[in-house]
Each structure stands twice: as structure tokens, then as C-alpha cells.
Amino acid sequence: xxxxxxxxxxxxxxxxxxxxxxxxxxxxxxxxxxxxxxxxxxxxxxxxxxxxxxxxxxxxxxxxxxxxxxxxxxxxxxxxxxxxxxxxxxxxxxxxxxxxxxxxxxxxxxxxxxxxxxxxxxxxxxxxxxxxxxxxxxxxxxxxxxxxxxxxxxxxxxxxxxxxxxxxxxxxxxxxxxxxxxxxxxxxxxxxxxxxxxxxxxxxxxxxxxxxxxxxxxxxxxxxxxxxxxxxxxxxxxxxxxxxxxxxxxxxxxxxxxxxxxxxxxxxxxxxxxxxxxxxxxxxxxxxxxxxxxxxxxxxxxxxxxxxxxxxxxxxxxxxxxxxxxxxxxxxxx
Numbered sequence: 001x002x003x004x005x006x007x008x009x010x011x012x013x014x015x016x017x018x019x020x021x022x023x024x025x026x027x028x029x030x031x032x033x034x035x036x037x038x039x040x041x042x043x044x045x046x047x048x049x050x051x052x053x054x055x056x057x058x059x060x061x062x063x064x065x066x067x068x069x070x071x072x073x074x075x076x077x078x079x080x081x082x083x084x085x086x087x088x089x090x091x092x093x094x095x096x097x098x099x100x101x102x103x104x105x106x107x108x109x110x111x112x113x114x115x116x117x118x119x120x121x122x123x124x125x126x127x128x129x130x131x132x133x134x135x136x137x138x139x140x141x142x143x144x145x146x147x148x149x150x151x152x153x154x155x156x157x158x159x160x161x162x163x164x165x166x167x168x169x170x171x172x173x174x175x176x177x178x179x180x181x182x183x184x185x186x187x188x189x190x191x192x193x194x195x196x197x198x199x200x201x202x203x204x205x206x207x208x209x210x211x212x213x214x215x216x217x218x219x220x221x222x223x224x225x226x227x228x229x230x231x232x233x234x235x236x237x238x239x240x241x242x243x244x245x246x247x248x249x250x251x252x253x254x255x256x257x258x259x260x261x262x263x264x265x266x267x268x269x270x271x272x273x274x275x276x277x278x279x280x281x282x283x284x285x286x287x288x289x290x291x292x293x294x295x296x297x298x299x300x301x302x303x304x305x306x307x308x309x310x311x312x313x314x315x316x317x318x319x320x321x322x323x324x325x326x327x328x329x330x331x332x333x334x
Contacts, residue, residue, distance in 0.1 A: 021305055023305065023308055024307065024308050024331075025049055025308075025327050026049060026050075026052065026309070026310040027044070027049060027052055027310065027314035028052075028310055028311070028313040029052055029053065030055045030314075030315075033076075035077040036078065037316045040314055043314070043319050043327075044314075046324065047327050049083075051083065052080070052083045053088050053129060054085055055088045056089055056113070057071060057073040058070070058072060058089075058090045058092065059110065061095055068095050068106055070109075070113055073117065076120075079122075080123070081123075086128065086158070087128050088129045089129070089130055091131070092132075093134060093135060096134060096142050096145065097138045097141075107149045107152055110149070111152060125155070127156040128149075129158045129159065130158075130175075132159070133162055134165075135172075139173055142175070143173055146175040147176055150177070157177045158179045158219075159175045159181070160183050162182075163184070163187065166182065166207060166214045166218075167206075169213075169215075174214075179219060179307075181220070182211075182218045182220050184222055184294060185221070185223035185286075188200050188203050191236065194260065197229075198284050201297075208297060208298075211302050212301060217307075218303075219309070219310065220302075221311070221312050222286075223311075224318045224322065225312060226283065226286065228282065229282040229284065230279065231282060232280075238273075240273055240281070243270075243271065243281070244317075248262050252266075253268040254275075257280075260283050262281040263280050264277055288322055291330045292330060295331070295334060296333045298333075299334045306334060309330060309334070
């Protein structure tokens with residue numbers, strides 16, 4: 001009887017632990033105006049989302065002075081007090097490639113603008129995230145920036161981490177942050193070939209084994225966006241966002257060649273862009289099956305269970321491509 005009771009208690013304990021260890025669902029919000037649509041609200045409610053990572057602004061270089069400047073700061077058009085907000089600042093790599101950059105001044109200005117946005121919108125944040133695809137050339141400035149930022153902000157600091165920064169961390173180094181977010185997308189080269197540059201399993205396999213050796217705790221960011229690569233004469237001339245495949249199929253100016261490719265039959269304007277006869281659109285998107293595969297392979301290779309799965313990005317155009325419970329299905333892979 002005692003053994004039976006102990007077994008029941010043990011099963012209950014394991015079950016309770018597995019539930020508590022389940023990653024939470026969060027989203028990136030990457031638009032310049034914060035205003036939720038009804039579809040976006042519904043998804044947040046259905047998935048019990050309490051945490052949003054909101055892009056506050058980019059940091060680029062002034063075209064004339066080449067000094068760092070904020071680009072497209074966020075504007076809030078509604079109250080968001082019910083969410084735990086993490087401001088995200090995207091720093092273009094060219095900013096940190098400047099040899100004479102004043103790191104202290106950059107940190108102070110970024111923190112000041114983040115504080116201004118928070119005060120204006122009555123946001124009290126406990127974490128800030130820095131998004132930067134630093135390289136070997138910008139590594140020293142980036143690492144100094146992170147050290148200074150962490151000291152001055154007095155907040156939890158997280159950073160985005162790319163796959164190449166995981167595999168070659170002895171060269172790229174590890175930023176002194178509290179946690180990282182592995183950006184598990186944009187793996188390949190934007191090209192006119194048949195490879196999906198957002199996610200390709202063969203490319204992913206080259207990096208997955210490195211995850212167990214990476215010493216920083218990693219949460220996971222997964223893609224739910226799509227885009228079209230605009231190709232002319234076998235050369236990429238641009239990326240086109242929010243092109244509806246169903247609309248393209250109905251549009252007599254385009255003809256579908258293969259699953260990923262549409263050809264322009266007749267020159268036309270669509271969504272503000274000119275498409276010349278003979279141009280090709282390569283559609284890159286992430287299916288529900290892709291998301292589940294990504295979850296499974298990450299779970300098999302990660303050093304630790306992530307605390308959060310963050311989907312990029314919260315937008316009605318992206319959400320309509322997935323079934324209602326897809327986010328729970330992906331999280332259940334961990």
C-alpha cells in the first residue's frame with residue numbers, strides 16, 4: 001500500500017514538474033504603431049499570452065554625419081498595461097563597426113529614449129532586449145556596449161543570438177547578458193534558387209549539434225512570417241512583404257510555375273511595386289508542419305528546456321495562415 005501511494009505521488013510530481021517546465025508562449029511585435037486588431041487580440045487571449053517583445057526603435061547611422069540615430073520609434077495607440085512588455089532595440093551592425101564610436105554616449109542615448117517611451121506610455125519594464133547580428137569586425141564594440149548597457153540599465157538584459165554565433169561562439173564570443181534568444185530563422189541566402197532562406201532543415205542540421213555546447217541559457221524565437229523574393233533576370237532585386245498567395249493565384253497578371261514560384265505574365269503594379277513581364281516571385285513561408293519540425297529538432301538538441309517560445313511576429317497577415325492551436329502544438333514539442 002505504501003509503495004502504491006509513493007508511486008502515485010511520484011507520477012503526480014513528475015507530471016506537475018513537466019507542466020511547470022513547459023515554455024510560455026510570447027510574441028514579437030515589430031510594427032511602428034502599436035494597435036492590436038481583433039484577430040491579434042483573440043490569438044493573445046486564446047494562448048494566454050502575458051509577455052510581448054516590442055520593437056521600440058532601430059539604431060542606424062545618419063546618412064550625412066554617420067552618427068548613430070534612432071530610426072522609426074514605436075507609437076502606442078492603446079493601453080498595454082495588462083502585458084509584461086520587453087522593449088527591443090535593434091542595432092544595425094554598421095553602427096558598431098564604426099571604429100571611433102562613443103559606446104558610453106550610445107548606451108546613454110538608447111536608455112534615455114527607452115525611458116522616454118516607457119514614461120509617456122506608463123510602461124514599467126523589468127527587462128530590455130538588444131537585437132544585433134554582430135560580426136567579428138564589430139565584436140569588441142558590441143561586447144563593450146553590452147557590458148556598459150547592463151551596468152547602467154540595472155535591468156535584466158537579454159540578447160538575440162544567431163545560429164552562426166552559437167556554432168562559432170569561441171570566435172564570436174558570448175555577450176554578458178542574463179539570457180539569449182536563439183533566432184531560429186533566416187538561415188540561408190536570399191537567392192533565386194529553390195531553397196527557403198527562412199528555414200531549411202538541411203542548413204539547420206549544420207548548426208543544431210552546437211546547441212548543447214553553448215553555455216548561455218537560450219529561449220527560442222520561431223518564424224511565422226512570409227515574404228516574396230522579387231527576381232529579374234535571375235537576380236534578386238528586392239523583398240516584398242505581405243503578398244497573399246491566394247490573391248496571386250487569382251491575379252491574371254501572374255502564373256504559378258511551381259509551389260514556391262510565380263511568373264509575371266503581364267507588367268503591372270501590385271501593392272505599390274512594379275512587376276515587369278518575365279519577373280519571378282519566389283514565395284518563402286513557414287508551414288505548420290515546419291514549425292512542429294523546428295520544435296522537435298530544437299528539443300532534441302537544446303542544452304536546456306527554453307522558458308519561452310517567442311513567435312515572430314504578431315501580425316494579422318501572419319496569423320491567418322495557421323490553425324488556432326498551432327502555438328500550443330509547437331510548445332508541446334518541448
